[in-house]
Amino acid sequence: MKKILLFLALSAAFVSCDKPAENEYEITGTIADASMDGKNVILEKQGGYTGFTPVDTVKVENGRFIFKDTVSAPSLHFLSFEGIPDQKASLILENGKITIAINKDTLDNSIQGGTYNNEKLYEYSKTMKAKNQEISKFKADNTPLMMEATQKNDTVAMKRLNDEYKAIADDMEKSTVDFIKNNPKAYINALIFPRLMNSRNLDDAQIKELYDGLDDEVKNTKEGKEIGDMFAASVGNIAPEFSAPNPEGKTVSLKDAMGKVTIIDFWASWCGPCRKENPSVVAMYNELHEKGLNIIGVSLDKDADAWKKAIADDNLTWSHISNLKFWEDPIAKQYGVQSIPATFILDASGKIVAKDLRGEELKAKVKELLGE
Structure with a gap:
């Protein structure tokens, strides 16, 4: 014995x-x-x-x-x-x-492998690589067809190709959602979750429910806490306060820029879609600023000269601020911004009433809030 x-x-x-x-x-x-x-x-x-x-x-x-x-x-x-x-x-x-x-x-x-979180990292990565390969193949097979349809103004063919691409992209997002639901303890969720914050398939309530389903260990990581903070910038909540230097170096806050209606516009000089959208925003601002519309631009630039030149070139006459920290900008993180352009529309009380509206849809919402 x-x-x-x-x-x-x-x-x-x-x-x-x-x-x-x-x-x-x-x-x-x-x-x-x-x-x-x-x-x-x-x-x-x-x-x-x-x-x-x-x-x-x-x-x-x-x-x-x-x-x-x-x-x-x-x-x-x-x-x-x-x-x-x-x-x-x-x-x-x-x-x-x-x-x-x-x-x-x-x-x-x-x-x-070897540990739980590394096994889950490999599992998720393997799934996403397969989905990315599917998207790459679709693009390779159909880009010539889309170019031909565009040249011929074949709207039926263009819509069909866009719908097929969207179906693949939506399936990729669904795979991410399913992974998060099925693996609530996986740390990788804290890294991939922000991609869903700007989803066009999930509303804020669905995203919050998904977050609530995460294990407390994941929520209590540095990244998990940052995700939790992002929900403060959801529709229906008062917009979180922030401040940063303007082009002259003076600190400007959201409170300083508030109007009857306020748009927080996340953009950058290097962002093509942002610059393309600017003429429409300038026209709307020029029309409605006197009636109470204010805009504060939050730039994700890292080059001060490029930022200032873009403001001048695009005739952006509203308030501007930037920390010049690119994607590490703390305000962008605070608001859960993962892609730009990104917009938050606030009413007179500072409540977020809409997000990511463009063109006529944005203008219609602003006019509604102004009582027009």
Whole structure:
């Protein structure tokens, strides 16, 4: 009996030594290419001037590499390899023993596993890659047909092709929704959820219900909390206050720009669709500003000169602000903006009454709110 107990105790000791502690991770990677032996592997996180910041570096030895350290919460990280430029493999850095089988030819096709969140990352990525391939094939097969239909002004053919493309895109979005519903504990949900915030297939109530279904562990991550904050900018709520420098460097707030009707317009000088929409917005503003319409433009530019030139070139005479932080703009994050142009229409009380209206639909809503 003593021998059995001693064996069990030793077994438990070996198991506990092999398993990372509660706040530790171990990444074991494999790469089936002898030419990679001795090459550097860099673990990176998002951030920094280039968009990525090195965290650690190891070398490939006999087709394997290992990273070990501590981690406080799950987060998306990347691996880059000496000799493989312009590509990165992704993984979720979290507690536990993470595995990744590197596909040298296409790092994005590497296989993550070992921990729950890395298995879910691979599952979701595999589904999305299949959907993206379907979209790419449709474009390759039908772009010539769309060009021909456009030249002939064949509206029936154009509508058919647009409807077929939309069906594929809608199915892709449905796959994301289904994944979130079926995997409420997956951290990857906190990263993919913002894509749904501007969905034309889901209303705010449906998106909020989807968020409410997430596990608390996901909601309490940094990204999960940011998503929760986004719901403050939903239709029916008072628009969250913000401020940023204007082109002259003076801080201007939403409160400063409020009118009887206020449009918050997220745009950028480099955004083609935004610039194309500007003449219509200028005409509406010139017509209705004296009656109470105000606009505050929030630019996602990162070049101050380009931003100021676009304001002048497009004759945008309303209030403008920018943090010059591109997609890292805190106001865009606060409002859940994932694509531009994006607009929020506020009534006199500051309540958001509509989002992302364009052209005549936008003008009609503004005139309705002005009592015309």
